[in-house]
Amino acid sequence: MTPTDGKPGRRRGQELENALLDAAWDELNDHGYGAFTIDAVAQRAGTSRAVLYRRWPTRDELAQAAITHAVRTVVRTVPDTGSLRGDLIAMLLDFNETRSQFAAMLSVHLGAFYAETGQTIADLRRSIVREESGPTVQEIYDRAAARGELDPDRLTPRIANLPFDLYRHDIMVTLQPLSEAAVVEIVDDIFLPLVRPRPA
The missing domain is CATH 1.10.10.60 (Homeodomain-like)
Incomplete structure (x- = not known):
């Protein structure tokens, strides 16, 4: 009524x-x-x-x-630029708009939460990830593998998370969004050399 x-x-x-x-x-x-x-x-x-x-x-x-x-209220999109490099750079730059506040919250505002509950940042992050739904970075990796841009055998779980772990680390240390140059460095200099197919 x-x-x-x-x-x-x-x-x-x-x-x-x-x-x-x-x-x-x-x-x-x-x-x-x-x-x-x-x-x-x-x-x-x-x-x-x-x-x-x-x-x-x-x-x-x-x-x-x-x-x-x-976290759930943030609209999540997975870019499809046609290349693994372009997709990862676009996703990390989008995180500047959608996730940098969360990273600051986890590291700065919740110290008493961790002390009171015995949880860690990693524990809280895992519980949030379990609740998330929608597109994931795995779609980017699957497309890249189909195009021959990465070797699935080299994409271990730790390496798959590496670009995002480095991003979160910088955000939590600086409490500032990453510059485009820093994002490009993570993708070009650190991640891509680890997953590109080795020459025959």
Whole structure:
């Protein structure tokens, strides 16, 4: 039913949950986990503590849910430029727009979260990755292998993750998006020589 008094209707279901998680994410970004409380999120979301506690009994569960929700809301695309080099450069530069804030959050704002829960950045990242869906970099590698640009036998799991691990490392150290020159260096000088087919 549409309200007749000009005020927004009561939020329910997924709409309410999204609003709560958006508020929690904003609270983490503004104040970090050290000052993160259920009360503060409830006030920001314009709701009661009980509404939050019914869904997330502890603040660490709420924080982790908020981070996962924020990742899910980012529209993920896998570039198809026609070359492995072009695809990886395009994807890493896109991460500057979509992922650099997450990297800063994981390294700067969540120190108290790791101390309180015993988790590490790697643990949190793995739990987020498990929740992600949609296109993945494996599509880029599969296309490149079909074009003969990489040797699948040389693409070990560690090497497959290497461009993104290097990207995340720089972001977490500098708290700044990577320059295009740094992205090109990761792809051209470090990654591609490791996966190109060896001469017969």
